[in-house]
Amino acid sequence: MPQPTPEQLRAALATLADPASGRDLVSAGRIDSLQVKDGLVQVALRVRREEAAAMEPVRRQAEALLAGQDGVRNATVILTAHRDTPAPTPPQGHARGHAHGDPRQQPKLLAEVGAVIAIASGKGGVGKSTVATNLAVALAGRGLAVGLLDADIYGPSLPHMLGVTRRPEVRDDKMLPIKVWGLEAISIGFITAPDTAMIWRGPMVMGALQQLMEQVAWGKLDVMVIDLPPGTGDAQLTLAQRVTLAGAVIVSTPQDVALADARRGVKMFETVGVKILGLVENMSFFCCPECGHRTEIFGHGGARAEAARLGVPFLGEIPLLAGVRESSDSGTPIVISAPENPAAAAFQALAASVQKAIGR
Structure with a gap:
């Protein structure tokens, strides 16, 4: 069955009231925005932040309506809040910092979570x-109420890993x-089809990320672990x-090219006033499953040395x-799956270090 055209989908959406x-x-x-490819439909509805609650029922109606169209395999509708037009610059001597849309002036998200940890690279x-x-x-296994949020909108991997x-x-x-x-746990990958490509502009991605934080019934958590996309961008x-x-927590591998990027990640968080809990060296060494011989494929010890150079904790290999x-x-x-595995033991040691660092 052929998929509907964007014009046909817009005509369907025109039956719903704002x-x-x-x-x-x-x-x-x-x-x-409205995109359709291989029967997969992605729509973003433009809203102001204060309209989000009133528009949520409409979002669900739109998603159900589109999913019911002939030729549609899966439909995803999100609300995206674009940054408002900044207020005029006040005359000199007047108070500043009240421009609409300035994220620093908006209420903090995940305020009920005891400790929010960003995992970055x-x-x-x-x-x-x-x-x-x-x-x-591992933190959940230590008796904490833990949330896991996949903030990588373009490449969500947690559904597969979980x-x-x-x-x-x-x-x-x-x-x-x-x-x-x-x-x-929550991820955009729980909502979209596994092979959906997120061809979204920056404001749409930020709108989706905000929805995963404020339109999810997280409840009272001791710790929230947020898996960030790589890099030092908008997210x-x-x-x-x-x-x-x-x-x-900054994750790196031992080789110089990864450490240079990890260094930028540390500096970015320090610039915005976020404490660095420490560096983790992943893929630190390889042990042959047959003979047990250890090979340092990517080098070894680079993250430990970099942590010492930057004056931040080293959390393990x-x-x-x-x-x-x-x-x-x-x-x-x-x-x-294999708690006796050396990698599992390393993750458990990492969890103990992180729990101590956040005082939980």
Whole structure:
């Protein structure tokens, strides 16, 4: 069955009313973007932040309507709040800092969480999501109420690593986080089809990230682990401004190119006033499963030396073992699937260090 055209989908959305203006969603200018490819539909509805609660029922109606169209395999509708036009610069001598849309002036998100930890890396490919997942599960195993938030909108990997394929339920206009492996988790990947490509502009990504923080019924948590996208971009800056962070854990591999990026990550968080809990050296060394011979494929000790140079704690070494890859692919974190594995022991030691650092 052929997929519908964007024009046909817009015509369908035009049957829904905008609660603010009474006009239909299309003529009211609510459609920020609409994309359809291979039967997968992605729509962003433009809203102001104060309209988000009133527009949530409309978002669900739009998602159900689009999902029911012939030729649509999956439909995802999000609310995206664009930054308001800044207020004019006040005359000299008047108070500053009250411009609309300034994230530093908006209420803090995740305010009920005891400690929010950012897991970051200066570059991709260093195993940051593997570290975030196993750290969160290990913290939960230590008796803490733990949340795990996948902030990588473009490349969500937590659904695969946690073995989750179901969509979260919605209750009282809020998503319920998925309960798995002793923690509560949410990811844009729980909502979209696995092969969906997020072809979104920056404001849309920030809107989706904010929804994952404030439109999810997280409840009272001791710790929230946030798996950030790699780099030092909008997501990292927005998080630092909108969330009171207990600190950041920087993940690197031992080689110089990764350490240079990790150094930038440390400097970025320090610039915005976020404490560095420490550096983790992932893929620190490889042990042959047959003979036990140790090989330092990417070098060794670089993160420890870099932590000492920067004056931040070194949180440990995670070995490169086949069991880590196998457990991630199977959707069972290695601290659960093989607690006796040396990598699992390293993750447990990391969790103990992080728990001590945040005082929980």
